[in-house]
Amino acid sequence: MSASIARVLIDSPLPQLDRLFDYRVPEPLAALAVPGVRVRAPLRSAGRVAEGWIVELAESAAFGGTLSELESVVSPVAVLAPEIAALARRVADRSAGGASDVVRLAVPPRRVRVEKAWLASPRQSLPPVAPVALAEYGSALDEAIDRGARVALRVPPGGVATGEQTRAHGEERAGAPADGRWVLRWADVLARAARRAIAAGGSAILAVPDHRDLEQLLAALARVLPPERIARLDAGQPDTDRYRDFLRCLAPDPLVIVGNRSVVYAPARRLALLALWDDGDPLYAEPLAPYANARDVALVRQEQQGGALVLAAHTRSTDVERLVELGWLESVAPRRTTSPRVVLTALQEPQDALSAHARIPSSAWRLARGGLDAGPVLVQVARPGWSPLLVCADCGQQARCARCDGPLGVRTASGPPACAWCGAIAADWRCPHCTGARLLRSGSGSARTAEDLGRAFPGVRVVLADGEHPHLTVPDRPALVVATRGAEPVADGGYRAVLLLDGERMVARESLRVAEDCLRWWSNAAALAAPEGPVVLVGVGGSLAAALATWRQDAFAREELADRRRLRFPPAVRTATVTGTPEAVAEAVERVAALGADTLAPSDVLGPVETGPGTVRSILRFDYVHGPAVARELRAEVVRLATARRAGPPGRRAPGRPPIRVRLDDPEPFD
DNA sequence: AGCACGCCGACT
């Protein structure tokens, strides 16, 4: 007699359904009803069926009432592995959200044709893979992977040429590659780390922020592993491809699974390595409820499943610094420190001077010219477009969109003024401050910088790389590559010089994480330089510039985290934002406060402040130890409000949205 | 979310 009860997680965003429901398994379904399969199950009176996943089987019901029978098994494939169900539960609890919302990130939409083909295809086992040493770390990284350690990993800047065998020790920094492609060192390190995991018989998950990083990683992996060992799971690929690769991960042989943020939920056979590249990138923040950051998911998963965790980057996020200081992560760096040659330069002219000549100090100018003799030169700017800022010609105030208050700018030399946020064209703009009607262009975006530089260096090829003009790579030929931050192409052989032009403007942004972000943007751009290629940071001084120049990002993260501790800002503390009607928000805050002043001190309740008509927001901050209790309390309140809706006068059901929304560790209020 | 149950007003 087999287990006759199936515990099912219902696929629904409703908070009151976020638990396991018991169903009897009818005899005809017994063979198919295994943990992980998608099922249809009646929910509240016959006729209505919900979909869900069997999370576990049991001999007897935990539920006292009479059970319904499972209606059907949607597909025989166990798409929700037990450890992923457990991960989803933990992540949901930590974020005060629902497990099925998390599972939806973990399990891609089913494609029947793909599934049928996969079920019909013969299983074949893959030939074993020999291990490879990560000798630039001595034996520290090899050992860490083998024993399943948690590591904050510093990665060498620069790249290696394809075809050039990565050598065991004393790797010379490659000069110009004779031919073929150039792969960034970080990608090469992660690819070899993954191969080490595979050689030991385990899987590896490698997460990257965006698809450009993904391309780098796939290029690096292609050098060290056969394609049958590599699976790709990213939101950018078509659903059929995504489901096909997802199914491949379920096969018994371990694979390297690469993708963007949600790849941290991938099903992996005997997970041996979970690695994130550049964990400070905001793209790791999940935009869908319950908004769990991929880094946090990775931490939870490692804790649950073991295996090595590697958070690799050029810069150290304050979040990782915190974990290093706690002793939760160990810090591993290459034995021999290689760092870019960074030059700091003050601005010679006021920043609003418009010509490229005025924006680029003469020393930087010389280095750029020198670099162009040998190969490509990178110019990093803050913003895309032509003139990202417009000001009133009469009073000098910045011009803003009449509809949404976004900044007005022009995208091309002759284009109309338009809003950077909503895209609305500001046809008959009038200054709200002085009634002026004329706009003045201020500042230079990527397009204008590219054109200016083209004039300043006649005969030199100019490449414009921004969101609208994406370039993954540029060849090893003289060219000026003007790129917005984060959109820099990878140059074969490395850039002969890197100019970080808009440092001052980037630092001027008002956000809790500006300094951290700037150092990350600059360091990542600097890492694209060729071995002796100079990196020039224009117009920034102080400890931030010094951290880049000395390539000591860890020390900077330590200071930065110490500041956050003093201010009680994240990641020194966790936060919960509660948004909704004033009464509901006040009540939710009250319930958390009732946990005690030790959990939530009165000074750690920020707000409420009005965020819309009839809507307020309060922010709670609390220490990490109290996170579970705060999340549990807020979640309970959400469930309570969803079940017993007694908002407003009796007899009136509150229409539309639920009265509160809860979000843990939302970075937005601090931006 | 849906959908049934339940307890007060107008009805053949």
Next chain:
DNA sequence: GTCGGCGTGCTC
């Protein structure tokens, strides 16, 4: 006496 209004609560 009964039909049906919508407020309230639950979903294995």
